[in-house]
Amino acid sequence: MGEVPPKRHTQFRAGDGTLLVEEVMGYEGFSGNESILYHLQSPCDVAEIGEFEPLVIDEWVPDTHVHRLTQTAPLQPLGDPVSGRRVLMFNDDVEMAICKPAADLDGFYRNGEGDEVIFVHEGSGVFETIFGTLPYGPHDYVVIPRGTTYRVRMDDGPQTWLTFHTPGEIETPDRYRNRYGQLLEHAPFSQRDFHPPASLETHGERGGSYELVVRARHGHQRFVLDYHPFDIVGWDGYVYPYSFNIHDFEPKSGRLHQPPTVHQTFQGPNFVICSFCPRNLDWDPLAVPIPYHHSNLQSEEVIYYVDGRFGSRAGVGAGALTLHPSGLPHGPQPGRVEASLGTTRTDELAVMCDTFRPLRLTALARELEDPGYALSWHGGARAPA
Numbered sequence: 258m259g260e261v262p263p264k265r266h267t268q269f270r271a272g273d274g275t276l277l278v279e280e281v282m283g284y285e286g287f288s289g290n291e292s293i294l295y296h297l298q299s300p301c302d303v304a305e306i307g308e309f310e311p312l313v314i315d316e317w318v319p320d321t322h323v324h325r326l327t328q329t330a331p332l333q334p335l336g337d338p339v340s341g342r343r344v345l346m347f348n349d350d351v352e353m354a355i356c357k358p359a360a361d362l363d364g365f366y367r368n369g370e371g372d373e374v375i376f377v378h379e380g381s382g383v384f385e386t387i388f389g390t391l392p393y394g395p396h397d398y399v400v401i402p403r404g405t406t407y408r409v410r411m412d413d414g415p416q417t418w419l420t421f422h423t424p425g426e427i428e429t430p431d432r433y434r435n436r437y438g439q440l441l442e443h444a445p446f447s448q449r450d451f452h453p454p455a456s457l458e459t460h461g462e463r464g465g466s467y468e469l470v471v472r473a474r475h476g477h478q479r480f481v482l483d484y485h486p487f488d489i490v491g492w493d494g495y496v497y498p499y500s501f502n503i504h505d506f507e508p509k510s511g512r513l514h515q516p517p518t519v520h521q522t523f524q525g526p527n528f529v530i531c532s533f534c535p536r537n538l539d540w541d542p543l544a545v546p547i548p549y550h551h552s553n554l555q556s557e558e559v560i561y562y563v564d565g566r567f568g569s570r571a572g573v574g575a576g577a578l579t580l581h582p583s584g585l586p587h588g589p590q591p592g593r594v595e596a597s598l599g600t601t602r603t604d605e606l607a608v609m610c611d612t613f614r615p616l617r618l619t620a621l622a623r624e625l626e627d628p629g630y631a632l633s634w635h636g637g638a639r640a641p642a
């Protein structure tokens with residue numbers, strides 16, 4: 258986007274003759290994906306060094322190991338697009354939070370220790386980033402690579418986001434790609450479904466005061482700049498923020514029930530993110546069109562319910578979050594299998610995150626928990642709807 262010189266690492270000047278500052282932003286030393294950006298001035302330039310505030314997660318260690326249901330719908334708007342992220346579950350690979358930002362960020366933010374995925378349940382607006390402006394709307398996944406300086410301008414109306422932070426990299430699954438990296442024909446999405454920033458605006462403002470918060474070492478380091486940080490004239494490469502709308506995920510059905518694997522959308526280290534979308538169901542006359550019971554021997558399964566009716570359980574509506582942890586089998590609640598027979602279609606919309614290492618919970622998860630859920634398979638305790 259914008260302008261870049263014909264050869265990298267060569268002199269590149271602005272209209273007034275100023276030599277631009279080239280920055281290579283990349284992963285894995287100089288071996289991973291990278292982009293090259295051209296700044297009006299050095300991105301190292303900070304005018305003031307502010308406080309470092311550690312990020313503290315208020316952990317809850319429950320007394321019991323059971324299936325859990327967390328109702329996030331009652332949460333009220335709070336904070337901004339960063340401070341408003343309220344972590345519910347976490348481990349060393351991923352943090353999952355609900356964010357209902359009440360106000361725009363005052364300054365600019367950069368996650369210096371992880372990639373982010375923001376699933377927009379409700380709301381719209383734009384992510385203004387150093388790579389350009391990325392519009393977002395309902396049911397978009399917004400993927401922001403670490404190192405991206407950004408702020409959010411939200412439209413009016415409610416905003417509800419499910420956010421993920423990982424110290425690893427957010428990727429699409431390897432099995433969807435050919436040996437050159439292009440998405441294969443059988444992948445549930447193609448390159449046209451992924452949207453980079455729509456426009457790039459170069460800010461040359463000098464003077465003034467611009468606050469920048471950088472997440473690093475489990476804390477927020479504050480800086481003050483005396484220039485606008487979106488001073489990019491042009492960039493190219495493979496690292497940039499993008500959006501992908503869940504309705505562009507092409508769901509797969511089979512004659513018999515398909516495993517969650519077919520819903521996989523992203524992968525991170527020791528976790529996956531899957532999209533359950535409206536689709537036709539299994540068409541064999543003897544098919545059972547909802548999941549069989551399964552034992553998560555090595556994974557924890559979190560589902561966030563977005564919209565529609567979820568076939569295998571009652572009592573979960575939009576904003577509900579279930580956790581089926583390792584070591585315990587789970588499956589449809591009493592009566593649901595019988596009720597599902599002959600069903601030809603589902604309108605469920607949900608985001609799942611399976612982690613391969615145990616999840617820890619927060620005090621907020623305790624506060625929002627529905628304590629009856631763990632007994633909901635017992636003796637028809639929760640009559641099927």
Ligand SMILES: [Fe+2]
Nearest residue numbers: 551558581587
């Ligand atoms: Fe499951």
